[in-house]
Amino acid sequence: xxxxxxxxxxxxxxxxxxxxxxxxxxxxxxxxxxxxxxxxxxxxxxxxxxxxxxxxxxxxxxxxxxxxxxxxxxxxxxxxxxxxxxxxxxxxxxxxxxxxxxxxxxxxxxxxxxxxxxxxxxxxxxxxxxxxxxxxxxxxxxxxxxxxxxxxxxxxxxxxxxxxxxxxxxxxxxxxxxxxxxxxxxxxxxxxxxxxxxxxxxxxxxxxxxxxxxxxxxxxxxxxxxxxxxxxxxxxxxxxxxxxxxxxxxxxxxxxxxxxxxxxxxxxxxxxxxxxxxxxxxxxxxxxxxxxxxx
Ligand SMILES: Nc1ncnc2c1ncn2[C@@H]1O[C@H](COP(=O)(O)O)[C@@H](OP(=O)(O)O)[C@H]1O
Ligand SMILES: CCc1ccc(OS(=O)(=O)O)cc1
Numbered sequence: 244x245x246x247x248x249x250x251x252x253x254x255x256x257x258x259x260x261x262x263x264x265x266x267x268x269x270x271x272x273x274x275x276x277x278x279x280x281x282x283x284x285x286x287x288x289x290x291x292x293x294x295x296x297x298x299x300x301x302x303x304x305x306x307x308x309x310x311x312x313x314x315x316x317x318x319x320x321x322x323x324x325x326x327x328x329x330x331x332x333x334x335x336x337x338x339x340x341x342x343x344x345x346x347x348x349x350x351x352x353x354x355x356x357x358x359x360x361x362x363x364x365x366x367x368x369x370x371x372x373x374x375x376x377x378x379x380x381x382x383x384x385x386x387x388x389x390x391x392x393x394x395x396x397x398x399x400x401x402x403x404x405x406x407x408x409x410x411x412x413x414x415x416x417x418x419x420x421x422x423x424x425x426x427x428x429x430x431x432x433x434x435x436x437x438x439x440x441x442x443x444x445x446x447x448x449x450x451x452x453x454x455x456x457x458x459x460x461x462x463x464x465x466x467x468x469x470x471x472x473x474x475x476x477x478x479x480x481x482x483x484x485x486x487x488x489x490x491x492x493x494x495x496x497x498x499x500x501x502x503x504x505x506x507x508x509x510x511x512x513x514x515x516x517x518x519x520x521x522x523x524x525x526x527x528x529x530x531x532x533x534x535x536x537x538x
Contacts, residue, residue, distance in 0.1 A: 253391050261353060261413040263326070264391060270328035273336050277325065279360040282345040284367045284454065286322065289418045290351050290411065291381035292373035293436040295498075297450075298322050299470050299481050300439075301347055301369070304451050308462030310469055317485040325350040325358075329391070351412045354421040368429060369453065370422045373436035374534040375415045375523060376507035376516075379405045381500065383510075386410075388495040390488075402515055406522055416526035423532045437504050437535045443467050472502030505537040 256268030267274070279285075286301065288294040298318050306312040315321070323338035325348055333341075339348055350357070361368075373381075382405065386395035392411055395401040408414030426433045432453040439446040444467050451458055458466075468474065475481040476499035483491055483498035491498060511519065 252393050255393060255411055258356060261356060262409060262411055264328075264411055266328045266330070267326045270326075270334055270336070273334065274326050274328075275358050277336050277339070277358040277360060279358065279364045279366050280344055280346065281364045281366065283361070283364070284345065284347045284369060285325075285361060286347065286349040287354075287368055287370045287422060288349070288351060289372070289378060289415050291378050291385055293371050293439065294349060294351075295481060295483075296436075296439065296470060296475065297369065297371045297434070298347075298349060299475060300447055300450055300466060301454070303466045303469060304447070304454055304456050304458065305347065307456070308458060308465045310465065313469075314480050316480070317483070318481045319483065319486065322347045322349045324348075326352055353413055353418045354425055362429070365430060367453065368422075368425075368431040369450065370426070370431060370433045371436060371439075372419050372423070372433070372532075372534070374504070374507075374536045375419075376511065376519065376536055377436075377504060378415055380507050380510050382410060384496040384500055385498075388492045388498075390490055390492060398510060402511075402519075406519065414526075416523075419532065420527065420530055423530060435534070437538065440504055441538055443470065472499065475499060476502070504535070507536065 254265045255262040256265040257263065258268055258271055284301070286294065286297055288297070295318055298321065299313065302313050302318075302321055303310070323342060323346075324335045325339065327335040339346060379402070383395050383398060383401045386392045386401070395404070404410055405415070408417065412418065422431075423433065425431065432449060434446055434449065444463065447463060447466055447470075451463070476497070479485060481499075483493070486498075
């Protein structure tokens with residue numbers, strides 16, 4: 244079912260009640276049939292939770308801190324985006340199929356929509372969660388500049404759209420809860436954007452250990468320095484400057500926008516904040532997950 248149909252607006256379809264880009268829905272049988280391998284590492288995030296950041300960290304670890312090797316391609320081309328489909332470009336599934344093992348892949352899919360072969364193959368999952376308020380703000384600005392997603396409308400309109408889960412990849416609440424509840428039953432490292440921001444060295448060490456890599460202190464320091472917001476914003480291989488303007492129009496809002504914890508305070512009204520807190524309490528009731536919304 245198309246959720247957005249106005250004019251030339253990109254439309255969203257649905258799979259099992261989850262809004263997804265229409266091109267992803269069209270490609271759904273290929274996505275569900277994807278054959279994961281036991282040595283795949285899948286980076287899983289709700290949109291705007293630090294996907295690009297963790298991709299660069301994982302790539303630098305995989306390349307043992309060799310910065311030049313991580314310049315081989317733009318970040319969006321290094322790790323296939325599993326559910327991405329924009330014909331006539333090769334789909335994420337096709338790109339992953341052509342990639343040598345061990346593969347690092349990425350997805351925004353909620354756990355219940357993941358192709359079953361990921362569970363059957365006992366793959367590794369690296370989930371990064373970001374607090375809902377900053378996610379909302381980041382997604383709003385991203386939808387303003389991303390020509391493949393519906394226009395967000397005004398801030399007040401988007402606030403309602405986000406809390407009702409009528410955004411691509413669905414409800415933040417259900418996404419985070421779904422992956423959090425699985426964390427102890429599969430091979431998963433669950434990280435928080437805010438922790439990486441507060442203590443990048445410690446969190447990067449967790450990723451190294453999870454990937455089975457043992458890098459020395461100098462390499463670790465290089466990775467910390469190379470993955471600061473400022474460095475990644477200036478790096479053409481991470482800042483999406485190579486993405487066509489027909490996909491990302493960075494004159495509207497840069498992909499590397501602010502990279503901070505707490506930008507929600509510059510957007511939420513007092514009334515919106517109170518309402519959001521109440522909805523958060525209801526939707527996250529009974530879960531043990533804890534987020535920090537300011538550093
Ligand atoms: N090295 C880094 N440090 C902190 N934030 C980063 C970062 N690299 C990207 N980000 C932020 O992560 C968000 C993008 O997430 P994703 O890669 O999942 O689309 C953006 O948030 P903001 O819009 O709040 O600035 C972006 O600025
Ligand atoms: C959140 C979905 C999305 C869409 C387009 C993107 O741009 S890029 O093709 O990866 O440069 C990123 C994420």
